[in-house]
Structures are given as C-alpha cells and as structure tokens.
Amino acid sequence: MTTTTPPSEHDIHAYVDGHLDSAHRSEVERYLARHAEQAEEVHGWRQDAQQLRTLLAGDLAPAPGLDPILVRETSRRRRAQRLAVAAALFVCLAVGSIAGWTARGVGTGDAPMADAMQAYRLLAMDHGVGMDITTGNETDLRAWLAGRIGSDIRLPDLADAGFRPIGGRLFATEQGPAGMVLYDDGNGHTVSFYVRPPGPARHLLPRGAREEGGLLASYWSDGGHNYAVVSTSTEAGRGAAERVVARSI
Amino acid sequence: MSDPRIDEALRSMLPRMRRFVLWLSRDAHAADDLVQSAVERALSRWHTRRDEESLRGWLFAILYRLFLDGKRRAARQALLLGSISNDEPTWPSAERVALAHSTLAAFAALPVEQRSLLLWITVEGMSYREVADILKVPIGTVMSRLSRARRALRQLGEGDPESPSLRLLK
Numbered sequence: 007m008t009t010t011t012p013p014s015e016h017d018i019h020a021y022v023d024g025h026l027d028s029a030h031r032s033e034v035e036r037y038l039a040r041h042a043e044q045a046e047e048v049h050g051w052r053q054d055a056q057q058l059r060t061l062l063a064g065d066l067a068p069a070p071g072l073d074p075i076l077v078r079e080t081s082r083r084r085r086a087q088r089l090a091v092a093a094a095l096f097v098c099l100a101v102g103s104i105a106g107w108t109a110r111g112v113g114t115g116d117a118p119m120a121d122a123m124q125a126y127r128l129l130a131m132d133h134g135v136g137m138d139i140t141t142g143n144e145t146d147l148r149a150w151l152a153g154r155i156g157s158d159i160r161l162p163d164l165a166d167a168g169f170r171p172i173g174g175r176l177f178a179t180e181q182g183p184a185g186m187v188l189y190d191d192g193n194g195h196t197v198s199f200y201v202r203p204p205g206p207a208r209h210l211l212p213r214g215a216r217e218e219g220g221l222l223a224s225y226w227s228d229g230g231h232n233y234a235v236v237s238t239s240t241e242a243g244r245g246a247a248e249r250v251v252a253r254s255i
Numbered sequence: 256m257s258d259p260r261i262d263e264a265l266r267s268m269l270p271r272m273r274r275f276v277l278w279l280s281r282d283a284h285a286a287d288d289l290v291q292s293a294v295e296r297a298l299s300r301w302h303t304r305r306d307e308e309s310l311r312g313w314l315f316a317i318l319y320r321l322f323l324d325g326k327r328r329a330a331r332q333a334l335l336l337g338s339i340s341n342d343e344p345t346w347p348s349a350e351r352v353a354l355a356h357s358t359l360a361a362f363a364a365l366p367v368e369q370r371s372l373l374l375w376i377t378v379e380g381m382s383y384r385e386v387a388d389i390l391k392v393p394i395g396t397v398m399s400r401l402s403r404a405r406r407a408l409r410q411l412g413e414g415d416p417e418s419p420s421l422r423l424l425k
Contacts, residue, residue, distance in 0.1 A: 016395075016398050019402070020383075023380070054408050058359075062278070062374075066274055069290065077295050
C-alpha cells in the first residue's frame with residue numbers, strides 16, 4: 007500500500023472536467039477510493055457538471071438576427087448616420103461662423119457706413135422733415151457740427167455745383183455721435199454729408215463706395231473721422247455725389 | 256473590410272455566445288443586445304486579436320466585459336436615481352419552467368462570476384488557461400474560484416430551504 011499524496015486542486019478539477027490522461031486519472035481515482043468524504047464531493051461536482059451540460063444544451067439555438075452580415079450592416083448604417091449628424095453640425099457651425107465673420111461689425115466695417123445710408127433714408131426721402139437745425143447758412147452749420155462732432159470738420163462748399171445745404175441732424179450711433187448735413191439742388195436731388203468718429207475699434211475706412219437699395223454711399227476716413235456722402239444711385243445722384251466727394255477730400 | 260471567413264467564424268460562435276449571455280444576464284432581450292454589441296466590437300477589433308488567442312476565449316472576454324460594463328452602468332444609474340432596483344430577473348416563462356430543475360435553479364442563483372466560470376469550464380469545455388486569460392488572473396486563482404463555485408452550486412442545489420435559489424422558484 008503506497009502512501010499517495012493528495013492530488014492538487016488542479017488535478018481534482020481536471021478529473022471532474024475530464025482533462026486528465028489515463029495515468030493521472032487512475033491516480034486520482036485511487037486517492038478518492040481511500041478518501042470517501044472527498045470522493046463524495048468530487049462525485050457531486052461531476053454530477054452537477056454533467057447536468058449543467060445536458061440542461062444547457064437545449065439553449066444552443068441559432069440566432070439569425072445576430073448574423074455578422076446584419077450586424078455589419080447595422081453598424082455601417084449607424085456610422086453613416088453619426089457622420090451625417092456630425093457633417094450637419096459642421097455645416098451649421100461653418101455657416102454660422104462665415105455669416106458671423108461676414109457680418110462682423112455691420113455699421114463699423116464690412117458694410118461700411120451703413121448708418122449713413124440709414125440716416126439718409128430717414129431724412130432725405132422726406133426732404134428734411136425732422137431736422138435738428140434748418141438753415142442754409144454754412145457758417146451756422148459748420149459751428150453746429152464743430153460743437154457736436156469735431157472742430158476740424160470741413161463742410162464742403164457745393165454752391166457752384168448747384169447744391170445748397172438745407173439743414174442738419176444728429177444721430178446716436180454705436181461709434182459715437184454722428185452729424186449729417188443735407189444738400190439740395192432745387193430739382194429734387196438731395197445729397198447727404200455724414201460724419202462720425204470711427205468708434206472705439208478705430209475702424210478707419212479705405213476710400214470706397216457701395217450701392218444698396220437704390221442708394222449710393224461713398225466713404226473715406228480723414229483726420230480721425232469717418233465720412234460718407236450718400237445720394238440716390240440715379241445718374242443725377244451719382245454725379246452730385248462725385249462732386250461732393252471731390253470737394254470734401 | 257468584409258471578409259466571409261471572419262463572418263463564418265463569428266457565425267459559428269453565435270449560439271454559444273448567446274447561451275452564455277442568456278445565463279449571465281437572465282434576460283433574453285438584453286442577451287441579444289449584448290451579443291450584437293459584442294459582434295460589432297469583434298468586427299471592428301478583429302485586427303487586434305493575437306493569433307495564439309483562441310477565438311472562443313477572445314469573444315467570451317468581449318462579452319464578459321460588455322456585460323460587466325452594462326451592469327456597472329445600470330448600478331450607477333440606479334444610484335443616481337436613488338432607486339432601490341428590484342434585481343428580480345425577467346425570465347421568459349419557458350425558462351421559469353426549466354428552473355424547476357434544482358441544479359438549474361441553483362446555477363441561476365450563483366453570483367455572476369461563478370456562473371461565468373462554470374459556463375466556460377463545464378458547459379463550454381474551455382481550458383483553465385483560456386479562462387485565466389479572460390479573467391486576467393493566474394491559473395491557481397481560477398482553480399480556487401472554481402472550487403468555491405462548485406461547492407456553492409452543490410450547496411444551493413441540495414436545497415437549503417433559506418437559499419435564494421428557492422425564492423427564485425416562486
């Protein structure tokens with residue numbers, strides 16, 4: 007009778023799971039034959055394992071709904087969807103940014119002197135209704151402008167072009183107080199001379215002109231002020247504006 | 256990207272994967288969702304699989320991680336909502352009947368880790384090495400955990416009247 011050392015935990019499990027070769031198996035069996043209590047436990051484990059295998063064999067049903075081809079298709083579609091959402095977000099962001107960049111400083115920059123055009127619309131169309139000062143006297147107008155906007159502003163003399171001032175009005179703008187003097191040639195043509203500070207961003211303007219909504223605005227900066235001359239964009243208005251600008255600069 | 260050989264290999268594992276998760280989650284819908292996520296993950300990470308790794312072990316590891324992640328998420332959510340979640344699983348009625356078998360009832364009552372261990376080793380016939388790789392523990396640890404699982408199954412199956420397995424049968 008040999009004194010067998012007890013089999014390791016590994017060998018006991020391997021015995022239960024049938025992983026042992028015959029030599030090892032009979033070694034474990036010999037040991038268990040002499041140790042009834044442990045033999046009973048191991049026997050129970052074997053029984054449980056067999057039962058589990060048998061009972062769970064019925065759960066091996068095919069799962070056609072989970073086929074890799076379907077899963078591939080689903081995840082591809084989901085990826086495409088996510089991409090579409092991301093793209094849409096990107097487009098929104100881009101449009102927003104571009105619009106924001108384009109519209110940056112409306113009234114100060116990229117739509118230069120839009121406030122001057124608005125002021126013209128307000129006053130010239132009604133031919134001077136709602137003026138702050140109604141006078142044809144250029145000295146008075148110059149003093150009025152000097153007191154409110156700046157003393158170095160040269161009011162253009164348009165008498166030989168047939169235009170006479172009819173009055174002026176002040177506007178509050180984001181850039182500071184703006185003054186507008188309206189000229190009239192007696193034939194229904196009006197031209198405005200508009201001046202204001204460049205604003206806290208010191209947005210000075212290169213010389214330029216633009217048309218919008220039937221109006222023509224010519225603008226420039228000089229001596230720390232931004233200027234605009236606004237007229238209708240008709241031929242007569244154009245000619246008048248050119249003369250005003252030529253005399254002002 | 257689409258390789259019929261990969262699809263075929265995965266397809267042949269599907270019933271086993273589904274059975275494993277079914278007994279892990281004890282919920283048929285959750286099981287299908289989990290297997291689908293696992294297949295998706297397997298497809299997207301196919302290239303990361305090491306050659307010496309068995310496909311079976313690799314897939315079961317993915318399933319097991321996904322299951323645990325889901326459980327953790329659910330527990331966190333329950334904690335956030337302040338609800339005491341009713342842990343009673345939603346067994347389809349057919350499986351409720353099957354549970355009448357005391358071994359199955361005992362098995363269903365085991366903690367998730369012991370259930371996984373027995374599913375892998377006794378039902379799937381996986382090697383201890385494969386299981387140690389999935390759990391990322393030494394083989395010795397697998398052995399001692401397996402002993403505990405087998406003892407627990409015995410004990411529950413033999414019908415301690417206060418055992419949770421019998422409450423499951425109500």
